[in-house]
Amino acid sequence: MKHDHEHYLSQTAKDLQPSGIRKFFDLAASMKDVISLGVGEPDFITPWSIREAAILSLEQGFTSYTANAGLLELREEISFYLSGRFGVQYDPKSQIIVTIGASQAIDLAFRAILNQGDEVLIVEPAFVSYAPLVAIAGGTPVAVATSPANGFKVTPEQIEAAITGKTKAILLCSPNNPTGSTLTKDELIEITEIIRKHDLIVVSDEIYCELTYDEAFTSVAAIEGMYERTILINGFSKGFAMTGWRLGFLAAPKEFVAVMLKIHQYTTMCAPNMLQHGAIEALRNTYHEVESMRNSYRRRRNYVVQTLNQIGLNCHTPGGAFYVFPSIRSTGLSSEQFAEELLMQEKVAVVPGHVFGESGEGYIRCSYAASMDQLQEALKRIRRFIESKGVIASSPSEKVKIR
Structure with missing residues (x-):
């Protein structure tokens, strides 16, 4: 007798939509001569000293489990990093967990704080995993839409209007994926006044903190009154060009961390030992390479934004990350149609905006x-x-300065 396997599956899991980013990446990978601007991954190879540290740790036999929260030596380096770079102090023994990428850290945060039906405000456009992770944890994602009129930045008024009696938390990502919008310190101060007023928790995805171009990055946890209600998410993928290493971390009040650590113990055990040794080297000795990569991204950003605007696709200048989010409305196509036709006709892969x-x-x-x-x-x-x-573009003879 044929089994109805659908009958056995979780309805929550069945309702999840596949990643729209992966769809176009997989399609592009099957074609020849495609230029992919789709996946958010540095084109730089991980700095050699980081790779060398991981190789050396293997040669020295560091192949066992580490403490569930990660190597204490790495947690101490993370603590120094957060303190020295962003002015936030976390105890490496009780307030930091090393995770399998920043994505696992976000998953842990939602599982730890959400009860069935709790609402989480998600500023959109947003990274594709946020809403599904809220749903998996039993919560209800609530979109707060932004627009180019305000540089895709959320306002305190928008946040307050979305809050209900069920609102438990808000997820902030600055610099933002996919828009690159970056909240200034003054903007964060105004937003956090609303957050404190309504007693919300903030899950702050700061994975792009090393990729800001116009002013210094400010961590939400560093804003007055926010430390005790912030779960700080970060990692090594973007700033240190370590995407395939899958190493992230979270930092939060010890009461939050104690609960997240229990979930981490049962679902993951720990991050790979030898990779953690690479991360120690990253934090200790590679900041000059991080700065060099950031300068290169800034130069590319300036070129891409100027060129897109010149050829007829309106594009705001992002303050951080390594994405631009131009409007394609002048073409009369939907974002899905534009991405599909561009890929088939010109072999350039981009991600349609509606997936965010x-x-x-x-x-x-x-x-x-x-x-x-x-x-x-x-x-x-x-x-x-x-x-x-x-769509009428500027003359192809016009030169765009690269600076």
């Missing part, structure tokens, strides 16, 4: 974490594509 929430419709996400040669060629192809749709 309803407010992302009419936009595409392009990562500029690609070589300048690839970016220049990709933008030539995009120009050719939008001209084929009747």
